[in-house]
Amino acid sequence: MNENNAYKSGFVTLIGRPNVGKSTLMNRLIGQKIAITSNKPQTTRNRIQTVLTLPEGQIVFLDTPGIHKAKNKLGDYMVNVAEHTLNEVDVILWLVEPTTFIGAGERHIIEQLKKTKTPVILVINKTDTVKKEEILTFIDTYRKELDFQEIVPVSALKGDNTDTLVKCILKYLPYGPAFYDEDTVTDQPMRQIVAELIREKALRLLSDEIPHGIAVSIESMKNRKGIWDIEATIICERDSHKGIIIGKGGQMLKKIGSLARPEIEDMLDEKVNLQLWVKVKKDWRDSDFLLKNYGYNPKDIDGNA
Secondary structure (H helix, E strand, O other): OOOOOOOEEEEEEEEOOOOOOHHHHHHHHHOOOOOOOOOOOOOOOOOEEEEEEEOOEEEEEEEOOOOOOOOOHHHHHHHHHHHHHHHOOOEEEEEEOOOOOOOHHHHHHHHHHHOOOOOEEEEEOOHHHOOHHHHHHHHHHHHOOOOOOEEEEOEOOOOEOHHHHHHHHHHOOOEOOOOOOOOOOEOOOHHHHHHHHHHHHHHHHOOOOOHHHOEEEEEEEEEEOOEEEEEEEEEEOOHHHHHHHHOHHHHHHHHHHHHHHHHHHHHHOOEEEEEEEEEEOOOHHHOHHHHHHOOOOHHHHHOOO
């Protein structure tokens, strides 16, 4: 642990509309995959905390769900998680896509940011998808909207300019000792990360209308002589969805399992025996009891950052 008086430590939240690359950026910054990613909006549902420990300071990142117009209780929960963190942290990273068009979703976030005194760093992500000479135009568009502490263009996917972003973040963190020991990468329970890795594979393989309606519940997770026996259930909302998730002759369920297993083994550093089932829980996204059961507890939002 660094006891140096010049050491800095603090909390940084990543906010933005769905699918702007928040989880990809956080994974890139900490150098490890903790948050799941997909090209489907609203992939992140909970606030995920990860830790980057450097010689000069420790940054605790909070990856939040994308801010969007909620359609059910799960959606309300996700938006509350995201907006609740704005006044709890030392720095806000607002991720946007490289564009000169500021839509209604971004306008809503701007209004939220105007209410906070927390330093805001604008991160223009996905710079690998545009010409370099266009980036100044995007910066100019956004700098008129809010008084940002910094504006940093990056490519989370390629890692471009992420070192500069880390240096910018450290500038605005308070001096103080580290919150976690240097080996800590996340505060996420192992079961939750395993459940999320399985959900990620389902998100990638299933058709667009199904992923928002699934959750993953870990029924048991036991270690026997260097092998993890994991039993997990994919929860869906309709009988027709259950058939699609299982697939003809169980092929889709096997595919989800075979994609998830290697990443779970990498994380646990041991062999994994993964068993998957599918259950239907109609309208679980609008049930307070089931939301809590699957790890989305509104009371958790009031916990400390």
